Amino acid sequence: MLNNIFEKYDPTFATLYVYNLWKAYDGVPALNGLSLYMNKGEVLGLIGPNGSGKTTTIKIILGLVKKDQGTVNVVGYDIDKEVSKYKSYLGYVPEAATIPEYLNSYEFLYYVGRIRNIPEDVLRKRIDELFSKFNLFEKKKSLITSLSKGMKQKLVFSSTLLEDPKILLLDEPFIGIDPEGQFELKSIIKELVESGCSVLLSTHLLDLAERFCDRVAIISRGKNVATGNLQELRDLAHAGKDTTLEQLFLSLTKESIVQENTESPSKQKKSFLSRLRRL
């Protein structure tokens, strides 16, 4: 890591704490000791190249994927001990979410609400509120298959808000959404953040991350390379005040790869072993 990401960590204020997370798929490492934390009422951007471990991190937090090693605390709950209880505090928008095309909009929200064991009267009232908030009333009885991409995404968003989540996990939520749709969703996210919700936003859109996120965690090869707000990242990279996040990202990830290549003892060992095999 290029900086101590826990430098400003305050456990009383953090809603999400991830420490030393490791995960490999069939021996191929996806996460190599990733750590990060997120405070209450902040938007933390998770940015990194393809295959850097962003989606794996989010899935581990959600319990969709089992970690090999590490600690994850969500709103004070250790996810290993409280296997499902903490999920009621989470909202999740997956990348390119597939939702049941054979249900209509109302049925889908009702379905999600029933799975979450939300009481019936509360659920129905909440669904009406969400339809109003997201301007989906006209599409209440329409099959999901007939909705546009933007409307489907709004519907997925609505499903995350059925239970007033404390943390929203958003994996590329704006891909394929038109500017008006993006503006609507961003406004809603801002409202939620102001009311105390924390948002972990995984995205490739660096200009969006720059404008929208309070802090950014740069992930590369399964590690948190650097975390901080824009100014902190500039200081870390010894960059000028006009340096964009894109430039910082490219510079810091390159630096971390170089650092990894020179410092990694396992790589040195490997090269010695590989030399030995050649004899």
Place this chain on the structure above:
Amino acid sequence: MRLVASFGSFRRSKAALLLFLLYSLSGLGIIPLILSGNGSSKDILVQIVLQYPVLYLLPVLFLFYSLISQISVIDYERDFIFSAPINARQFFVAKTLYDLTLILFILCLPFFISFIVIILLLKVLYILFFMLIFIILGISVVLENSFKVLIIFYNRSLVRVLVTAVLIAFCAPIPFLLIYHSVPYVANLISPVGSAQELLANPVGILAVAPVISVCFWIIFSLFLWQKASSLNFIPYAQVIPLRAAFDTSFRYQVQQQQNLLKQMNRFSIPVSLEQAPKSTVLFHVKESLVRTLRFGDLYGLLLTFIFLNLPYLFITSKALEFQSIQMNSFVILFIPIFFPIILAQLWITEFGDYFWILKTFSCKVKSYVFSVFLWQLLLYLPMLAIALIIGSLWTGYLSIGLILSSVLLSLSNSALGTFYGIWTVKRKLFTPYVYMMGMLFFVLISLPILIPSFIVQILNLSDLYILILTLFSIVYAIIVTVFFLYSATKIFSEMEL
């Protein structure tokens, strides 16, 4: 190019090639049957065709399909072929050739291979037999394609009336097949299938003239309509559909396929809504599964399969051929609990597999969900099983308690296996036809410890003690299998990573 796209996936899997080879050679099984006959219209194969409406099935399906669907193209055809300087007629010729190749040389490949052997053996009647089958299928395909284009440009209702009239004409002899022993001449002449049957019954002489004229009329009529349709520019009106490639292991078009199916079948779905659902979690999930089944039209597919399974009952006792009614009865009744669960499991995988993340993310109660899938299967086919048992016992005049017990036990164990199979397949992401075929085999193997005692009891004259032992064994086995697979399904679900 469409043939390559549709069947190129064969190259990816040796198992697929092997399966196709087996399928192709399976038609040779009828050669001994042909050789055992004397090459006359009294031969068993000819009698089956003459007296059972097997030949009507595919033509009727094609014509019915032309009523409910449109001329279709694949997305890359729209993007790359239609944007090139080709005219509609060229594409229409290619599409018709593709459909004919698909039906005559791929779907009917076993028969085609048998046909070649028959030509070599110089069995004249059977050469005529196969040629007539191919001609009828060819006429159906050409008519289907033509109607799909004509409906765009001419009065929709008028074309639909024409298609319905053609359908009725095709099926004119069927009521007589059901009621009488011999088939009336006039009804046969109206239908190309009936004319083919007449030709097979009387291939030479004066009686053959009228059926030949009738078949020729239908060929000319279908070619006339085809020629008319090929002169119309249907390109702007073609519906884009996903490619349905055989043995394709990627599900890149799954969402599009689902959307297409929903649009087509939703018109026919019974208006059941999930907005009012039972309080019980299990029943809620069962209702959701039922809503999905209805909206995708799966129930219609199951009902059609059920109807075709039971159709033989309508002909058995009125025909010259002596089928063993009770054995046929057993086959039909036991087919349902053995094969319907895997059909339903496969439908579940295709229609719900992608949405598993919702259940996992929102902490769905695992046991409740797994049990609901089990119940959903039972709820769909147990009524059909009951009806089949009633029809069978009425037709044969014989009610077998053993058969009822076996079918119930099979229903329980195979529904549990179906639940397990569905969840396991989604977890392992093994979406290949090979897995499906192996799955079917596994279902049959799991059913054997219930089937074998049942057959032993039916065939042998055992004492009550042995019957009791075998019955208890079947019951205990079914309970163990049911509990085991439901428990395993729950375990896999809980541990599944997405």
